[in-house]
Amino acid sequence: VYHFSTKFRNELRATGGILRGREFLMKDAYSFHATQEDADKYYEKVFEAYKRICERCGFDYRAVEAATGAIGGKHSHEFMVLAPTGEELIAHCSCGYGANVEKAERPDMFSDGAPATGHSISADVASPVSSAEALKPIEEIHTPSMRSVEEVGRFLKTPPEKFIKTLIYKAGGKTVMVLIRGDRNINEAKLAGRLGAAEIVLASPDAVRDITGAAAGFAGPVPKNKKIDALLADYSVRGIVNGVSGANKTDCHISGINIGRDYTPDDISDLALVGEGDLCPRCRREKLSFSRGIEIGHTFKLGTKYSEALNATFLAADGKQSHFIMGCYGIGVSRMVAAAIEQSSDADGIIWLQSLAPYRVVVIPVDTSDEKILSVAEAIYKKLLAAGVETLLDDRNERPGVKFKDADIIGFPVRVTVGKKLSDGLVEIKLRKEKTSRDVP
Numbered sequence: 398v399y400h401f402s403t404k405f406r407n408e409l410r411a412t413g414g415i416l417r418g419r420e421f422l423m424k425d426a427y428s429f430h431a432t433q434e435d436a437d438k439y440y441e442k443v444f445e446a447y448k449r450i451c452e453r454c455g456f457d458y459r460a461v462e463a464a465t466g467a468i469g470g471k472h473s474h475e476f477m478v479l480a481p482t483g484e485e486l487i488a489h490c491s492c493g494y495g496a497n498v499e500k501a502e503r504p505d506m507f508s509d510g511a512p513a514t515g516h517s518i519s520a521d522v523a524s525p526v527s528s529a530e531a532l533k534p535i536e537e538i539h540t541p542s543m544r545s546v547e548e549v550g551r552f553l554k555t556p557p558e559k560f561i562k563t564l565i566y567k568a569g570g571k572t573v574m575v576l577i578r579g580d581r582n583i584n585e586a587k588l589a590g591r592l593g594a595a596e597i598v599l600a601s602p603d604a605v606r607d608i609t610g611a612a613a614g615f616a617g618p619v620p621k622n623k624k625i626d627a628l629l630a631d632y633s634v635r636g637i638v639n640g641v642s643g644a645n646k647t648d649c650h651i652s653g654i655n656i657g658r659d660y661t662p663d664d665i666s667d668l669a670l671v672g673e674g675d676l677c678p679r680c681r682r683e684k685l686s687f688s689r690g691i692e693i694g695h696t697f698k699l700g701t702k703y704s705e706a707l708n709a710t711f712l713a714a715d716g717k718q719s720h721f722i723m724g725c726y727g728i729g730v731s732r733m734v735a736a737a738i739e740q741s742s743d744a745d746g747i748i749w750l751q752s753l754a755p756y757r758v759v760v761i762p763v764d765t766s767d768e769k770i771l772s773v774a775e776a777i778y779k780k781l782l783a784a785g786v787e788t789l790l791d792d793r794n795e796r797p798g799v800k801f802k803d804a805d806i807i808g809f810p811v812r813v814t815v816g817k818k819l820s821d822g823l824v825e826i827k828l829r830k831e832k833t834s835r836d837v838p
Contacts, residue, residue, distance in 0.1 A: 399426035401730065416691065416735040417484075423731075428724040429704075431713060436722045440698055443726045447476050447694050454733060455750040457740060459690065461487050461495035464586040465697060468725065472698040476728075477690030478736035485692060488685045490677035499586040501671040501685070502678040503632065533639045533653035535619065541648045544614025546579040549650055553641065556580075561634060561642040561654065563616040565605055568594040571626040572608060576618055576662065578633035579641075581669045588668050591629065609645045617642030618660040619651060630662035631669045691736040692729075699723040747808025748829050756789040759809040763797040763816035774815040777824070805829065 404423045411418045426443070430436040444460070451458045456478045463475040475497055477487050489495035496502065543549045546560045560579025565572065566588065573592065577583055589597045602613040608624045609616045618628060619642065634640075635656060644651040654660065677683050704710070704720040713719040734753075741748045751757055758781055762774035774790065781788040789809070791800050797816070804812050814825040818836060827834035 421731045424728040426726040429721040459495045463497040464499040470697045470699040476694035480739040483689030483691045492680040494679040535653045561640045565600040568597040574625045576630040584670045612647045615643035630665045694728040697725040746806035749808040758788040758811040760813045
């Protein structure tokens, strides 16, 4: 089931023209299936159709794995048109892997025979990696008013790679402590997925004080805190030997803490935002590249999330009532226009591709008072229309320079100029994407 329809969003401050306006044109589609196999096959059909649409539009694009967000489901892809002005960052590799940074994964580089990306390491293997560095005893250090990794690092002359950054979240009524290396940042979409929580919230400073007994910025995994329901760690923590963290005491940090000896996470998994230098999780050889992108389409495997909630069933072949297995597919039609302009334009205006141009050709008579020039321009215009070519005749009583400037701003792929060279049987043709014109009979 699909439709093309105008949609509306309560955008408080519309920006970027039609890229993110309050009113926009959208194609929405939903599919309903009896089996997961059928749902997967149809998803691939839509996926390939969206790729063909992007290719016919002439986009430089990537179809990347994406977080499902509020819509839900277990699997989704975004179709991202690459542009420096894109509102989202995507990670991709020459091996074909691509993902929105919210979804992009990292392999565990500290594990021999690492588990499949996205899976956790159980607590029984939560031990330090092999290191020539001898384990040190825990030492408490007075760090007055120093909360950030950068401040404490400068004070201790210790690199951020030695720090165990500690954050506390509220998720589904539980309190969760999350550990990550000091130079990395938590990917909250991954964390929410790992916890199976619809929403996670970073604990407020007052909540942190109540849980740890210390001001925000001084939390740490040692000693074990009975108010914490779960202790989670990112892969990066396994590589830290003799680490530094908050001491759960205001104005104090501790050094010399080691995983397995001083604290044991309940779960170790990929919880970090990817960054420069990270290896591709698929080929594990190439470093990820990063580009900005404009999302113009999104496909979701919804499963039975909505059919169960609404009790939408059908009578299956075995005579039993079953819930529909669903897919959801959307393309932002007006967004595609904005994305095309962002990707194909210059200082003079839009450069439309033939497949997207509102008019493929503009015919400009330079002097509409000259009957010969005007009649030839009209004849060319009518011939192009008869041939099925979308053409505009600019017969305004304006100077040629004004007409040329307007043609460039609007971005007609082809401009035909009928002017003084008509006496030699010639007209001028200029392609918008080229700087020079040529004379043709």
